[in-house]
Each structure stands twice: as C-alpha cells, then as structure tokens.
Amino acid sequence: EVQLVESGGGLVKPGGSLRLSCAAAGFTFNSYTMNWVRQAPGRGLEWVASISGSSSYIYYKDSLKGRFTISRDNAKNSLYLQMNGLRAEDTAVYYCASGTYRFDNWGQGTQVTVSS
C-alpha cells in the first residue's frame, strides 16, 4: 500500500523558516516525480514545486522561487520542502503527492501557520 506521510508543519513567525518532510513507502520512490501542493484556508489547490526521480528536473511556482527549495533523499525515501522568509500568505495545508502526469497518491497534509 502506498503511503505518504508529511511532517514538520507548525506555527512560525513571519520571516521564519520551516522544513517539511514527506516519508514515502509502498512504491519505488526513486522512479517517481514528487510534488508539493498547498491549500490556504478556504481556498483551492495550489501547485508549489516538483522534483524528478533523480532530482535532475526541479520546477517551482514562479512566485516562490528563491524562498522555497524542494529536495529529496532517495536512500531515505523522503521528500523535503525548505521554506524560508515565510509570510502570512504561506499559511496553508501542505500536501506531498506522487506522479508526473497525474498526482495519483497524496499524503494527509501538514499545517503551516505563519503568524506573529
């Protein structure tokens, strides 16, 4: 059974940093593009970033470039999102999802709240 479990969310002050993790199990992790998607309270889904299986291809939402960094450790079956310079508008549930041409498995999400 495929499992994606996010962690690392929490309450952080504006300007602060957080590192989200996503632990994967039940599939050949290094063969899959992995993605981060977020959802602000009461809002729709927003794609954040994607990373290919070998980390050769990395893409970000334009407005997040320079503040967010996606990475992965295939030896640990883990995906990461380093978030710096956090702003109130980054408050959201952050999901990891697997897939290149469809996001076929999703984690349960981790809440990130940016507030003073």
Added chain:
Amino acid sequence: AIQLTQSPSSLSASVGDRVTITCRASQGISSDLAWYQQKRGKAPKLLMYDVSTLESGVPSRFSGSGSGTDFTLTINFLQPEDFATYYCQQFNSNPRTFGPGTKVEIE
C-alpha cells in the same frame, strides 16, 4: 502559465441527478488533464487522468471528455458520497496549474 477556469463554481444537486462540470484551459493542453475529488478536511483523490481514464477503484458513474481547451467531468446518478469539491489540473506544462474548483452540494 496556463490558466484553468471551472464552471460552475458551485452547484446544488440531488441524489440521482446527473452533474456536469466544465474546465477550460487558456491554451491548448491536448489531453493532459486530470480531475480530483476533495472532501472536507481530506486530501484530494485522483478521479481520472488523460481526460477520461478512470483511476483504479473509481466508480464508472464518473466520466470525462474533451480535448484542447474544453473539458467536462460528468457524474451520472449522483450518490451521497459524491458531494465534494472537484478540481481539474493540467499536465501539459509547468506550472501544473489547478482549476479553482467546483463545489457540489446537496440540494
């Protein structure tokens, strides 16, 4: 970036109804479109991809059609468990944009 719009933004329907949701892309995306269902407080769930290929386990009352810029998700014989928000997403280019969602509510 390719923009996706969905219509309607919300609708009310009854159990047994047929429901149609439209997704329109700002430029042609071939058949690179997926649909997701999200229930309140839960992660999204993939319903179908490549416009009309049902994900394993998804009931056949869900169907998809379209190509290029105009796409449709149809739910036949709406069931109580189908009341949720539905999102389209394009995979033709990065960023992998989502539509704004269509909320299907009980009438």
